[in-house]
Amino acid sequence: MKAIANIDTIHLIIGYSILIIPLIIFWYFKIKLTKTTLIAVARMSVQLFLVAIYLEYIFKLNNAYINILWVLVMIGVGVSTTIKRASLKLKYFILPLILALFSSLVLIDAFFLGIVLKLEYVFEARYFIPISGMILGNAMNYNIVGLNSYFEGLVKEENLYYFLLVNTNENKNALLPFIGKSIKKALSPLIGTMTVMGLIALPGMMTGQILGGSPPATAIKYQILIAVAIFSGGSLNLTLSIIFSNLFVFDKYGRLNRRILRK
Amino acid sequence: MIQIKNISLSYEKELVLDNISCDIPNGQNICFWGPSGSGKSSLLKLLMGFEIPDSGEIIIDNIRVNDENINEIRKKLAWIPQNINLPVNNTKELIELLYLDKRQQQNFNNYITKLKLDESLLSKDFQEISGGQKQRIVIAAVLSLDKPVLLMDEPTSALDADSVDSLINLILKNSDLTVISASHDKKWADANDLILQLDKS
Structure with a gap:
């Protein structure tokens, strides 16, 4: 079986861009979820990157x-x-x-x-x-x-x-x-x-x-x-x-x- | 014998009951009578240990109502609150909710007859029957628990005149129960052996 395809930074950013769909929905229907969603996505990203770095060490130790x-x-x-x-x-x-x-x-x-x-x-x-x-x-x-x-x-x-x-x-x-x-x-x-x-x-x-x-x-x-x-x-x-x-x-x-x- | 001795109760520094005393012999009926806010329901709650008095004591069959005896006390009591919203859709679910055993289910059927309820109501969904019919089914279920003391809060509130008469005949006139109720229904109050009048002041 082939190894998993890596995601480079550019494509990770492109991946984030799909969020435009829910954001347009929130804007069009005047749903006040945009700020909460952006904060949630930012938190998720930072937390997961930190966890990834941390887990690297934890797995090694x-x-x-x-x-x-x-x-x-x-x-x-x-x-x-x-x-x-x-x-x-x-x-x-x-x-x-x-x-x-x-x-x-x-x-x-x-x-x-x-x-x-x-x-x-x-x-x-x-x-x-x-x-x-x-x-x-x-x-x-x-x-x-x-x-x-x-x-x-x-x-x-x-x-x-x-x-x-x-x-x-x-x-x-x-x-x-x-x-x-x-x-x-x-x-x-x-x-x-x-x-x-x-x-x-x-x-x-x-x-x-x-x-x-x-x-x-x-x-x-x-x-x-x-x-x-x-x-x-x-x-x-x-x-x-x-x-x-x-x-x-x-x-x-x-x-x-x-x-x-x-x- | 139920003894209420020098009971005072206040909610957030507002005095609701001030030095109330009375004795209720076994088998006698008493109605706590008075306007809204006079402490009728609070007095019922004190008997069940849902309120703790500021001073005074309640003794039921020589057992003092306190945190050590409360479970023993509650075994003697049956309770029908006002306008209770039960999470049941029919009589079968009500029987399950109250864990009625076979003997109690037999009692229940007898009380249904005595309260002049048509047995066909028992198979119906509670949404299909009137509030008064539902209340009488609940009363029959609680009576069938066969406890010696029955506490009721505004027992006639959802009943028509005929139903009030049959309830008075069954519970107040022809039973050995000690019935303690809170009501502002004159007809109901007058049918009791004793009336404890409470004033707002």
Whole structure:
């Protein structure tokens, strides 16, 4: 198989020029997304270039402590972004969400890197960092949707929670409708994506591997495993986030602290 | 016996309940009666531990309502709030939401008959039935939990005159329940054994 064609600077710039299409759409329909989009693209580019430089060194060093530190930084950034975008207050959620994300990642990484891929050295940078990154990134997105739905639902429908708390005798029963709604809302998009994967969409990781020279059969196996890991990691992280957060936002009477949402 | 002893409650320094006391013997009905903002609903919430009093105490069957006993207390209570928006589309989903076991489902069917509801309503989508019918189905479901104390906030708000009569007959006249309600419906209040009148001041 031929090596992947390199992209020189000129062609990278030409590649950026395709953004003119969404920018024209925003301008024509007077949608105020131009500035946000340009900032997002600029941030993405700078971050990815920095990561590329950084990963070069990390891959060369291949040191477990540095790799773990890198993943811990990703967890910290992921959690603070989740809290901000889910409109929650940092002081109530920082600890439970870090605990949830850390526990989920340890379990999913240990399972996939140690048991499924049978790596002798699970902190091998070229597996540990990108796979952890993919699980973290997706888990963050599901948590933003899920936690916002759960806590906003509880605050808005407090009457329902109290109705069930008294009538069903169990705190768990009172929370189940809110938990169910939140998990469904968060995970349904991925279930939908998995349903049509390969038919109407070729996932990025698989495409990247094929472009990088891997045989399609290998790329597909990795893609299946990563999709399963992302789904399992995302659902575990959201569930643990809810369970751990509940310890901080309800008092001994089972009353919800209504000040958990950012205005 | 439910004892409310010298209860005071304030929201952000505004006094809502000032030194309220009353005893409610088991099997008796009491209506908290008064204008909006007089603290009727707050008093119900205090009984369930959803509000904590500034001073005073509530004792239910010799158990003090506090953070250690609250789960035990709530097992004795059934609660029907006003205008609740339940995430269910039909009776089957309501039964699942309240985790009614077989015996309770049998109770539910009995209460449906006693509340003069047509059984054909039970298979209908809640969007197809009136607000009053839906409220009576919810009341039947909560009654079927078979708890000794029933708390209700404005129980007649969505009911027509006939339905109010059948609810009074079923709950206030012909049951062993201790019913504690907050209402500004004169007919309902008068049908209770006891009335606790609350003033805004």
